[in-house]
Amino acid sequence: MLFALICKDKxxxxxxxxxxxxxxxxxxxxxxxxxxxxxxxPFLDADGKPEGSLVVVEAADKAEAEAIAAADPYALASLFDSVEVRAWNWVFNKPSA
Incomplete structure (x- = not known):
């Protein structure tokens, strides 16, 4: 299952x-x-500078996706103000389709 990690920088x-x-x-x-x-x-601000991340991962469940997010060096460095983990379904333009 795919999960979107939506991360906003401090x-x-x-x-x-x-x-x-x-x-x-x-x-x-x-x-x-x-x-x-x-x-x-990365997400970009109005000046084109990174201000967050979108990472989509394959994981067995939300707990595994959360563990992947927590192990990211950005998370370990306390870069993120927030991290949202959401199940996601890739419908259009999926490479394997």
Whole structure:
């Protein structure tokens, strides 16, 4: 089952995001290699600077998706103001369709 991890950064945390990005990217690469990552990318503010993340993962249940979210280096660095984990159904333009 797919889950969307909707993550909003704390205000004024751009430098923390930039500093933590290499370990975050490595974490996502590991999820991808394990077949757990559907897609991911940052939300952008009006100036085009990242201010959050959308990560869609394959997980057996919400608890597993929450564990994936909690292990993200961005989460471990306390970058996020909030993280919402929601079951998601990919209907249009799904690569495997």
């Amino acid at each position: 205000p004024g945390s751009l430098q923390l995001r930039l500093d933590t990005r290499p370990t975050h990217a490595a974490y996502l690469e590991g999820l991808n290699a394990a077949g757990k990552l559907a897609f991911a990318g």
